[in-house]
Amino acid sequence: MRLTKLARHVRSGIHSIRTRLILSYLAIALLPLAILGWLSVKVYLGSMTERVTDYSAEVVNRVAQDIDEYFRDIDFLLTRDPDFYIDQFIKLVQNNSVTNSRKYVFRIWEDFNNLRRVKPGLEDLAITFGDGRILSSYGFYYTDYVPQDSELKLVGPRVNRFGREVVTMVRPYTAEGGRDVWVSADINLERLASMANLKASPRGYVYIMDRDGQIVFSPHGHEVDNSEKVLINTVDSEVTGWKIVSVVYADEVEAELAYLKRLTYGGIILVLVGVGFLAAYLSHAISHPIRRLQEFARQATLDAAAEDLPVAGRDEIAQLSTDFRTMLARIKELMSENLKEQKLLRKLEIESLTNQIKPHFIYNTLDMIIGQLEKEQTEEAIYLIEALGNFFRLSLSQGREVVQVASEIEHVRNYLYIQQLRHGQGYQYHIQVQEAEVLDYLMPRLLLQPLVENAIFHGILPADRPGRVEVVVSRSHDGIVFTVADNGVGMEPGDVEQLNRILAGEAAAQENRPCFGLLNVQKRAQLIFGPSYGLTLDSEPGQGTRTILKIGFLDEQLALDTSESA
Amino acid sequence: MGDLHKSTACAGIIVVVLILACWGALAAEQLTIGFVPRSLGNPIFLDAFENAHQKALELGVRVEWLAPFDFSTEGQLAVIESLIEQGVDGIVVSVNDVPEIQAAIQRALAQGIPVITFDADSPGSGRLFHIGIDNFKAGWEAGAALVDIVRARGMDKQHLTAVIMTGEPDALNLVQRIDGFFTAIGGKLDLQVDEVLHNQDNVDLAIIMVEDYLKHNPDVDVFFFVGGWPFYVPSDAMPAFKQWAHAGGIAVGIDIFYDALLLLRDGVLQYLVGQDMASMGALGVELLVDYLRTGRLPGTDFVEVGLTYASQENLQELLQIYEPWLVK
Known part of the structure; x- marks a missing residue:
């Protein structure tokens, strides 16, 4: 249950304007950054690979140059002009005599050791004889290695007599009597290592390979690390024929990119954080008023005070809030007016009803019925009772506020009949409906009866002569017109005018000249149909009065609304 | 006769085979x-x-x-x-x-x-x-010779200063020579050692040290060379040494070879004790x-080889015996 609620909350959050705004802003910021970062990495990787390759080529060229220079010097030592002391020593040895060799052997040792001192990396110089005897800077001894080559040759790496790893450069000694004699130089691997100590990258290295593909020197011993993807650059040494190989690990190049990547990612994160805050602020600035408005609307539906809505800013949302507040105020005002109107209408109806059901009206009518019964005018009595019953039934109309025109006409007819009997047939009445279709129209009840009552009591009866009440119902283009005319005493023009002004709301009703019934009808008609509808009076003294009531068409919905609001 | 020839031939073959076998064994055991x-x-x-x-x-x-x-x-x-x-x-x-x-x-x-x-x-x-x-004896002989030279010059009552040149301080033979030297002069000379120079068994360094010391200390009376490191060059190659000696400095030492004898001839050295x-x-x-x-x-853990002595008295004879090395 909680999960469902949480999921609903999340879904609601995701679909909120604020979330969508934030995600949109982030997407807008992330997309160009990601594209730019990707392009930067690609371009930088290419550039860096090219740079590393160039530098690696420089490295191997430099190493090859150093090696060539060094071995050229060594070869120069080996190919120098025939040395008198060496020549004499060779002759003595080849004659198997070392007697009186001291002069030569000592000079050779001294010479060889001096060369060792001045040439770093030169581990030993030696003269090797075909029988394995060797005179070197370390003495005069025997060796298992006897060169057989007739040309310059590089041998090794190998471990020399004293446990040092060396590369031996050997060539035949060319002096007289130097047959089967070789002169050689041992170069220690530390020297090669120092010459190959250039590298194109922190983990990269340079190794040296001979013509046969054997490793001469490598920082990894006599092997090459093949466990990783590498960038290789090679160059051949002219003097030695060796291949100088520079190795750069590919991941090192990529590792250098890591900085750029970190920078890019950092930038993206920073921008995203910044955009996130900005988006949160902007979305808050936009969604907050909307949410306030939403909250306010919700409160408004609960009849909360619309005036409490705080509206800040000048943007569209603020304007919308202002309009919304105005609209709510107007709605409230209209509702208030409507309430007042409905209350008034109800009051008017009650008053109208109360006015009709006056006690003496009832008593007199009942007296008339009793009198007719006493006179055994049973049929008239029944008819009168029936008219009275219809009168009350129609007055109440089962609580409905809207009745058919036919019903209202019937109500007036009963009223006129009863009043006619009450007042001794002192007047005639006639009801004329000009268009029968009008009878089916709807209208507020008890609008017509007050007019008829006025015609009887204020027109016909004061005239003290037989009178006539004429009721005409007709249809106009915008409503239904009821005309109630009498031939009674009529009114002075000033009174008519004053009365019409009162009905039009232009003047107040006078205390001594009550016109309660007319005002009641007028207000009710105008409340329901508007100010263009209502009553107008026309009268001439001694000629009678004509009252015209115009009402609008009530459709079913309006009738229903009117009835419900009442 | 035929049998004799056959017997002789067989014996010859056997001898050859034996000789070859012995030669092979010898070669294998070289x-x-x-x-x-x-x-x-x-x-x-x-x-x-x-x-x-x-x-x-x-x-x-x-x-x-x-x-x-x-x-x-x-x-x-x-x-x-x-x-x-x-x-x-x-x-x-x-x-x-x-x-x-x-x-x-x-x-x-x-x-x-x-x-x-x-x-x-x-x-x-x-x-x-x-x-x-016998290193002690060699040193003793050098010391005794010094005493004789000093006495001959009438300097035996004087207070004398001396400098000693040796090689490595840990070389036992050199230590023994120095002991023998001081034993010989003990009680006979008033000799004060001002300096002991260690040349690290380096000939070139020894020559430099001798020259350098005597340039700065020309008044030293005696120079005792425990070995012959600086004796491989002519006297003219060591001008300070030569000048010092000709001014009355007394130099005795150990090791005799042709170049050292030349220094003796030039009056730079006064007495030498040689080792074979x-x-x-x-x-x-x-x-x-x-x-x-x-x-x-050998039946002993010390196989001694003899000493030789060189002074002006037997110099010419020795120059005939020793040959020049010409190594320097």
Whole structure:
């Protein structure tokens, strides 16, 4: 249950304007950054690979140059002009005599050791004889290695007599009597290592390979690390024929990119954080008023005070809030007016009803019925009772506020009949409906009866002569017109005018000249149909009065609304 | 007659076969002796070098002559280790009597390689025996000669100052010579040693040190050379030394060879005691090969070679005996 609620909350959050705004802003910021970062990495990787390759080529060229220079010097030592002391020593040895060799052997040792001192990396110089005897800077001894080559040759790496790893450069000694004699130089691997100590990258290295593909020197011993993807650059040494190989690990190049990547990612994160805050602020600035408005609307539906809505800013949302507040105020005002109107209408109806059901009206009518019964005018009595019953039934109309025109006409007819009997047939009445279709129209009840009552009591009866009440119902283009005319005493023009002004709301009703019934009808008609509808009076003294009531068409919905609001 | 011919032919074949067999066995057993002087750069060992090789030729063995050019214990250790590694049959060394060398010799002995010393002994190493001079006696003879010279000059009542040049402080033979020297002059001369110069067994350095010292201390009375390191150059190559000696300085020393005799002739040196390095070389090979082949030892752990003496009295005779080396 909680999960469902949480999921609903999340879904609601995701679909909120604020979330969508934030995600949109982030997407807008992330997309160009990601594209730019990707392009930067690609371009930088290419550039860096090219740079590393160039530098690696420089490295191997430099190493090859150093090696060539060094071995050229060594070869120069080996190919120098025939040395008198060496020549004499060779002759003595080849004659198997070392007697009186001291002069030569000592000079050779001294010479060889001096060369060792001045040439770093030169581990030993030696003269090797075909029988394995060797005179070197370390003495005069025997060796298992006897060169057989007739040309310059590089041998090794190998471990020399004293446990040092060396590369031996050997060539035949060319002096007289130097047959089967070789002169050689041992170069220690530390020297090669120092010459190959250039590298194109922190983990990269340079190794040296001979013509046969054997490793001469490598920082990894006599092997090459093949466990990783590498960038290789090679160059051949002219003097030695060796291949100088520079190795750069590919991941090192990529590792250098890591900085750029970190920078890019950092930038993206920073921008995203910044955009996130900005988006949160902007979305808050936009969604907050909307949410306030939403909250306010919700409160408004609960009849909360619309005036409490705080509206800040000048943007569209603020304007919308202002309009919304105005609209709510107007709605409230209209509702208030409507309430007042409905209350008034109800009051008017009650008053109208109360006015009709006056006690003496009832008593007199009942007296008339009793009198007719006493006179055994049973049929008239029944008819009168029936008219009275219809009168009350129609007055109440089962609580409905809207009745058919036919019903209202019937109500007036009963009223006129009863009043006619009450007042001794002192007047005639006639009801004329000009268009029968009008009878089916709807209208507020008890609008017509007050007019008829006025015609009887204020027109016909004061005239003290037989009178006539004429009721005409007709249809106009915008409503239904009821005309109630009498031939009674009529009114002075000033009174008519004053009365019409009162009905039009232009003047107040006078205390001594009550016109309660007319005002009641007028207000009710105008409340329901508007100010263009209502009553107008026309009268001439001694000629009678004509009252015209115009009402609008009530459709079913309006009738229903009117009835419900009442 | 025919039988006689057949018998003679068979005997000849047998003899040839036996000779070839013995020759093959001999070749298969050709011994290798490692010879380790203190340094290659000190010409004093050249006599030993030549004579050791000559003796090796005579005995049908190999000699491997190995040393650092300039003396150093580390260099000697590397050489001894290389000989052990090569599996030579015996080793002859002139070393400092220091623990590192002792240990190296003991390693060789432990691997069945007999080791003897020459010139400079290492009695603490367990070597089989030592071949050399009586170093104490050599020093004593030099001291006694100094006393005679001083007395002859009427300086024996004076307070004398002296400087001593030696090689390595740990060389036992040099220490013994100095002991003998002071024993000889003890109570006879009022000799005060102002300085002891250590030349690290380096000939070139020895010459520089002598010249430098005498330039700054020309008033020193006596110079005692425990070995002949600076004697390989003509007197004119050491002007300060020559000037000092001609001004009355007295120089005595140990080691006799042709160039040293020339210095004696020029009056730069007054007396020399010589050691027979040639015999040391020859005996080193001979006695060790004999031990390897027969198991016989000399019967003593010190095989002494004789001393020779040089002064103005026998100079011309000696110049006829010694040949110039011309190594410097």
